[in-house]
Amino acid sequence: MTRLSMRGRMALLFMVVVTAVLAFAALSFDYFCHLHFKKQDAQVLGHKLEALKTVLARSAPFDPSTALVIDELLDNSYGYAAAITIDSRMVYSHHNLTEKQLPMYSLGGLGEWQVQLGDHLYTGTTQVIEGWANDQVATIHLALDITHRYHFFEMIRQWFVYTLLISAVLSGALGFALIGRGLKPISRLSKTTSTITANCLDTRIPPESMPVELHELVGNFNAMLERLDQSFLSLSSFSADIAHELRTPLNSMLTQTEVALMKERENGDYKDILFSTLDELRRMSRMVDDMLFLAKADNGMIALNFESQNLTSVASGVLEYYEYAAEEKDIKLALHSSGKTLVRGDDLMLRRAISNLMSNAVRYGESGTTIDIQVLQEAQWVRLEVTNQGPTVAPEHIEKLFDRFYRIDTARREGSTLNVGLGMAITRSIVEAHEGSVGCRSGDGVTTFDLKLPAAKG
Missing domain, CATH: 1.10.287.130 (Signal transduction histidine kinase, dimerisation/phosphotransfer (DHp) domain)
Incomplete structure (x- = not known):
């Protein structure tokens, strides 16, 4: 099944949101209109009930003249229907409210009610007057015709439905068109990226040209x-x-x-x-x-055998191997250690990394100087520093010393059989595989390589 495009999904979402907002507005309008008219009907019926109670209070007991006064009172207002009972006996009916119909809408209780009389819908209220005349109980049933309002609300609801359908279609179509224009920057971005190849990777997209x-x-x-x-x-x-x-x-x-x-x-x-x-x-x-x-x-394929290693002992073993080469250049080797220098690592890999540092120090160390190797623990790290006296490494070369095939003296590249510029790169790979770091600092004829590894726990 083919999924909708992002443009289609956004247009659909826009249509759903617009329809939901309009539907909420329509339902809110319908609810508050009904609430308003309900309160208005209760107020109108209340006023009319008070007038009927006044008429009954003046005309006890009920007689034909009272009925004429009530007819005149109700006929002056449009849409009323009324019935009056005394001790559950119908004594007055106005606009088809008969004794047989009263149980249908009074439901044996008081308060508000609705009843359908023919084609007309009424909302009404019932009120009891106790101790009226000779301790009789008079009950007034008064209703107001709301048929025209009911038809009006039915028509409004139909209009709302039609408006929602039309708005949904229009919002979806307009959203689809407008979103298409909004997504044009992405199209431009796509066209730009399609022109990028391995031969033109220097292409850059200016952010200011995009939203x-x-x-x-x-x-x-x-x-x-x-x-x-x-x-x-x-x-x-x-x-x-x-x-x-x-x-x-x-x-x-x-x-x-x-x-x-x-x-x-x-x-x-x-x-x-x-x-x-x-x-x-x-x-x-x-x-x-x-x-x-x-x-x-x-590619993370170096297989390391992690064991507890004393970095001082590992460095001491490497120094023994370079003693003869150092003697040939009249260079002394000095090892200093402080604190626990235990690390977890591969013995052969660590020896290889330190050996590369020592080889570099002996190669570039000046005759008659001393190469200092210091191993110490600092908090959660064990640090090994190899310091030699020789040519100062310029700052622009420091960061590149650990790149492959990089050598400062390019004149020595041709015909050199001793060094191809991979030792420092291998050292960095080994140290990073042990979750450590290696760096270099140089100045005033002194160069120090700094190797740092996580200290072993325990």
Whole structure:
């Protein structure tokens, strides 16, 4: 079953609301009109009853002259019918109110009532006068003809029904047309979005050209385009970096192989060429492994074995591995710890993250300096800081240090076999998988990488 369009649903809702409001107005008008005329009838009948009681009080006992006075009183007013009984005996009737009909509308009680006499509808009231004459009980039944009003209200109700039907149709049609004009900005927005492709993600929709109700939608849409644009730029840059990093070892192996095949060589020469090719293959293998790791991290596919780990012990084990490399550059390593430094994490992943920080510190640390590693607990976090003395990292590079294939010294990209710019990106992925964060600050020749992980409970 095909669902109504938003335009159709809004027009239908508009029609229902208009019809409901008009129906409520009509019912309210009908109710208050009836209430008004009911009070008016009670007031008119009350005045006339007082006049009849006065006539009866002056003419006790009841005689023909009293009937003439009552006839004159009632004939001066249009639409009255009356009956008077004394001790349950009919002594007077005006306009067809007979003794046989009285039980039909008095219902054995007093108060207001209605009765249909022929084609006429009457509303009436009954009042008893006790101790009238010789302790007789006189009862006055007085009614007012409301036939013309009843017909008027019937006609009004018919008009209301016809008006509601016509108003429903007109409101639905007008609502459909007006809502169509109101939805034109959405059509323009749709046409604009249909022109956006991967090659023109810099398109933005000006919010001021849209109604206020669509400003939030347009703002979110522009923000989405901004994110997509950045993602496509990152993807394009990533692809270019992969091609560039793979091209360097491939060209090296290709050149070595071509040179080796140009003439006959000694077995030792071929062995040296094979060892050189093996180094390039190992570098390519490490780079592919790192890229696969980052791809798994992006999709939440890293399988972590969470156990209670002492981050100080993990850092100490990593430092032992880098002692020889630090000695070669005349760099000292110093580890400081304070407080409980327990975290829940994967031992191998944490070692890999800290190892990347240490590798970076040793690579860029100046000879004769000390690399300080400090591990401390702060409230609900355990912080690890790796500080080295070396080149100051400019502020514009700080945020990009953890991007893939990013290196500050672009001149060292060509032919470099030691670093392809994935270590910091892997560190960030590992730390974020542990629900932590990693950052960097640098100034006055001192650079500090700050790794923060949630402290283990207990």
